[in-house]
Amino acid sequence: MTRIFLLSLIPYLSFANPDPGEAAYQTNCIACHQLDFTSVGPSLVNIAKVYPKEKKAEFIQWAIKPGKKNPLLIEMPSMAHMGEENLAHIHDYLLKVTKGVKHKKGKDQFQPVPEPKRDLPYVRYAFLPESSPASFAIIYEGETSACWDTEACRLRYLWKSGQTRLVTHRDVYDLPAPPFHIETSPVFWSFAAGKRPRYHGFNLIQRQPEFHYQIADVEIRELVIWKPASKTLLRRFKITNPPASFQIHLAKQGAGTFSTDKGTLDSSTLSLHAEQAREFTITLSFP
Ligand code: HEC
Incomplete structure (x- = not known):
């Protein structure tokens, strides 16, 4: 703890x-x-x-x-x-x-929230479509944002917008356009089928979020970086206690192309063995 x-x-x-x-x-x-x-x-x-x-x-x-x-x-x-x-x-x-402040009766909900000044990228809980209520929006530089779900412990999608005022009322935030990348595989980690992941939090590495979660006794750190100049998403994984070999199912919607620095990538399935899983990066490049 x-x-x-x-x-x-x-x-x-x-x-x-x-x-x-x-x-x-x-x-x-x-x-x-x-x-x-x-x-x-x-x-x-x-x-x-x-x-x-x-x-x-x-x-x-x-x-x-x-x-x-x-x-x-x-x-x-x-x-x-x-x-x-x-x-x-x-x-x-x-x-x-709250000192000296009164609760405004009858003014509940639908209040515009003043937008605090922020340095990008930054991470915050937000209500996003097609994700759990406990999801993070990651607002990157270059008008790009990502949805990372802390309940499913996985990246859901990327959309085009640098909009930081995500929640102004209790409704789900409307994406300005459909996401340009959606992860569609029902199970991302082959060893996660039927298991409930446990979210442990995130820390920032040069302002980029590294999520920390656990599936059974496998511990995963996932650093998610967006590079606006090259339009690439880098996901660096560090895994403790992985199975001897496993797959990652990368099925997606959208125009991006996957590549990896470890393991074997066969269409949308990446196969890795334990030694490679200590640290590896999956790159998603967009045209
Ligand atoms: C996803 C939405 C959500 C987030 C994020 C959230 N809360 Fe809440 N919180 C709620 C809701 C909804 C309630 C009311 C629950 C109820 O009354 O059943 C609540 C109630 C509370 C209460 C009142 C409990 C009481 O006894 O009346 C406290 C304290 C609280 N939240 C603290 C926090 C803190 C601190 C954070 C951030 C670290 C936080 N919440 C983040 C949704 C949220």
Whole structure:
């Protein structure tokens, strides 16, 4: 747990913003929690009423293992991967920003959210079509964005847009055009069939997200980089405890071409053995 916690701390510290609570809130909570009105979840003002200063531990507990209170709202995804210290920072931050602020009754939902200034790429939870409610939008340079689903633990698709204000209301964000790349294989990792992946969080390597997840006892790190100049998507995988040999099913829709630095690529199936799986890169190039 400690190691995961340290990893999940890195992105929040590496933000230029001096308030780690604000940075962590903007990445992980803002898609569902606004300052003074109910959006997908309750406002920060209402959360601060239920969880004042002396209820920090209960606040952290909820975020790690959310319950179900309001039948009109969806179930909140667990934020356990963030670690207690980040959640504590968010609690400090929300107590600070809600001071003297009143919840706006009757102004719930459909409120435009002011867009914070951001350096690209950046990662945030967003409601995206054809993905689970616990999905990240990765907004890259070069008007390109990716959807990475933390429930299925896989890349879903890429679309053309540098739009950063993804969630302005509780509806799913409308992509401006259909995705130009969609991963279509029902199972990505051959050893994942019938198994539920466990998401452990992400850290940023030169601002690029590296996702960390686990399928049974196989641990996977997946760094997803978009290179705008060459229109290529690089996915660097590092695998701990892989099976002796396995396949990755790369079936897709879209004009991109796959290549790899390890293993054998046969149409849309990449075969690897354990030694090669320690670290390898799958490249997807677009015309
Ligand atoms: C995908 C949407 C979503 C995200 C992301 C999300 N939440 Fe929530 N959250 C909800 C919903 C929906 C509820 C209300 C659940 C209910 O009442 O049943 C909620 C409720 C809460 C509550 C109130 C619990 C109570 O006892 O009333 C807290 C505290 C909270 N969230 C903290 C957080 C924090 C901290 C983050 C970010 C680290 C976060 N949430 C991210 C959807 C989300």
